[in-house]
Amino acid sequence: MNCRVEKSEISGKIACPSNKSYTHRAIFLASLAIDKSIIKNILRSGDTNATINACKNFGVEIKDVGDDITVTSASVLKLHSNTIDAANSGTTIRIATAISALANDKIVLTGDSSLKKRPMQPLLDALESLGAKCSSSNGNPPISVSGTIKGGEVKIPGNISSQFISALMITAPKLENGLILNIQGKLVSKPYIDATITMMKKFGVEVETKTPYKKYIIPKQNYKSTTFVIPSDFSSLALLLSAAVLLGENLTIQISTGSMPQADEAIIDILEIMGVVITLDKNVIKIKSPEKLDGGKFDLSNSPDLIPAIAILALKTSKPIEIFNVEHARYKETDRIAVIARELAKLGIKVKEKKDGLVLNNSDNLTGADLNSENDHRLFMAFCIAGMYVGNCTISDPESVKISYPNFISEMKRIGCKIFLD
Numbered sequence: 001m002n003c004r005v006e007k008s009e010i011s012g013k014i015a016c017p018s019n020k021s022y023t024h025r026a027i028f029l030a031s032l033a034i035d036k037s038i039i040k041n042i043l044r045s046g047d048t049n050a051t052i053n054a055c056k057n058f059g060v061e062i063k064d065v066g067d068d069i070t071v072t073s074a075s076v077l078k079l080h081s082n083t084i085d086a087a088n089s090g091t092t093i094r095i096a097t098a099i100s101a102l103a104n105d106k107i108v109l110t111g112d113s114s115l116k117k118r119p120m121q122p123l124l125d126a127l128e129s130l131g132a133k134c135s136s137s138n139g140n141p142p143i144s145v146s147g148t149i150k151g152g153e154v155k156i157p158g159n160i161s162s163q164f165i166s167a168l169m170i171t172a173p174k175l176e177n178g179l180i181l182n183i184q185g186k187l188v189s190k191p192y193i194d195a196t197i198t199m200m201k202k203f204g205v206e207v208e209t210k211t212p213y214k215k216y217i218i219p220k221q222n223y224k225s226t227t228f229v230i231p232s233d234f235s236s237l238a239l240l241l242s243a244a245v246l247l248g249e250n251l252t253i254q255i256s257t258g259s260m261p262q263a264d265e266a267i268i269d270i271l272e273i274m275g276v277v278i279t280l281d282k283n284v285i286k287i288k289s290p291e292k293l294d295g296g297k298f299d300l301s302n303s304p305d306l307i308p309a310i311a312i313l314a315l316k317t318s319k320p321i322e323i324f325n326v327e328h329a330r331y332k333e334t335d336r337i338a339v340i341a342r343e344l345a346k347l348g349i350k351v352k353e354k355k356d357g358l359v360l361n362n363s364d365n366l367t368g369a370d371l372n373s374e375n376d377h378r379l380f381m382a383f384c385i386a387g388m389y390v391g392n393c394t395i396s397d398p399e400s401v402k403i404s405y406p407n408f409i410s411e412m413k414r415i416g417c418k419i420f421l422d
């Protein structure tokens with residue numbers, strides 16, 4: 001399926017969706033705690049449903065209560081099935097793989113065609129070094145894991161995905177001998193480790209940071225059930241802010257930030273560097289954008305999910321945008337560096353693709369085009385916004401938004417976007 005977009009001007013109010021990463025963490029941690037937890041204001045999306053289904057498979061009771069859910073767990077995993085389908089969710093399959101090593105049955109974890117290309121081997125190597133038996137399809141899903149691991153000391157590279165580290169951390173307190181976690185080389189997406197540690201603390205577990213982003217000690221502990229309110233998602237907010245910059249600054253965005261670390265808060269500083277004035281007053285964000293944006297050089301190592309929302313701003317810059325140090329954006333739902341380079345060039349942007357990023361220059365010859373989002377939700381939404389700035393575009397795979405922002409199209413239409421589903 002495709003969608004067609006025309007030049008649009010937006011205005012009015014929109015609420016930022018709830019945070020996907022925190023929703024994943026809250027559900028998994030509540031599933032490892034004994035008794036009932038309440039998780040309020042969760043993001044309901046394809047990815048978070050994958051996590052709910054994975055936890056239900058571990059024998060956890062999860063019930064809907066309006067916008068909230070209750071999660072009631074027992075002390076021991078009771079497998080309902082030996083296969084977990086994580087659909088399109090990298091976070092789900094990484095965390096569920098580590099948790100599966102707590103069981104002594106063989107568990108197969110798989111996903112959709114995109115997930116079957118996502119790297120898993122560093123996590124499997126770490127689990128095998130702890131005594132698990134693992135298999136994979138050339139390092140990708142479907143994978144299998146059988147425990148039971150008891151913990152000890154483990155090392156894992158940090159240059160591919162922080163999710164491998166988050167997965168081991170979340171599982172560690174359940175291990176008889178706890179875990180000493182050594183991260184080799186540079187660690188990408190660092191703030192997601194901070195998010196994991198923050199959330200583990202919310203569920204009663206302490207992580208000892210011996211050397212930040214290098215070495216952590218997690219003794220055996222019990223997670224404690226709690227009530228947790230999910231904050232807004234800065235990854236989705238970034239797209240809304242780019243829409244306001246490109247399509248109309250009379251947009252006010254309602255957010256509930258909370259006080260927890262989010263990698264993609266970096267969007268605020270990046271937009272301000274490019275000349276955008278952002279105000280936050282009583283949980284409402286407003287922006288003022290110059291006629292032409294300054295460019296800038298942006299290290300996205302810690303916030304790879306910002307690459308689509310920032311790249312499309314090249315449509316309104318007077319100077320180049322250089323994005324670097326984010327090779328791991330190639331291992332997401334798609335190779336986001338390659339797809340963004342290929343598709344934004346169709347609009348007339350002058351793009352130089354590099355191994356670890358992009359250099360984007362505006363041009364005077366912007367033109368409509370048929371854009372292929374490769375069924376990547378963040379690319380679909382970014383290309384939609386770009387297409388409504390340039391006009392006369394089609395974008396493939398609108399159904400991909402179910403992954404992180406299911407009502408994106410209806411919400412954008414409500415604030416004035418000319419989006420038409422073919």
Ligand SMILES: O=C(O)C1=C[C@@H](OP(=O)(O)O)[C@@H](O)[C@H](O)C1
Nearest residue numbers: 021091161162163189192304305
């Ligand atoms: O831990 C998480 O919730 C996530 C970590 C990041 O992945 P990497 O650590 O693989 O960069 C990010 O891209 C993803 O959307 C969510």
Ligand SMILES: C=C(OP(=O)(O)O)C(=O)O
Nearest residue numbers: 088089090091305332333
């Ligand atoms: C890459 C993403 O998530 P995941 O790694 O969980 O698939 C994303 O939401 O952009």
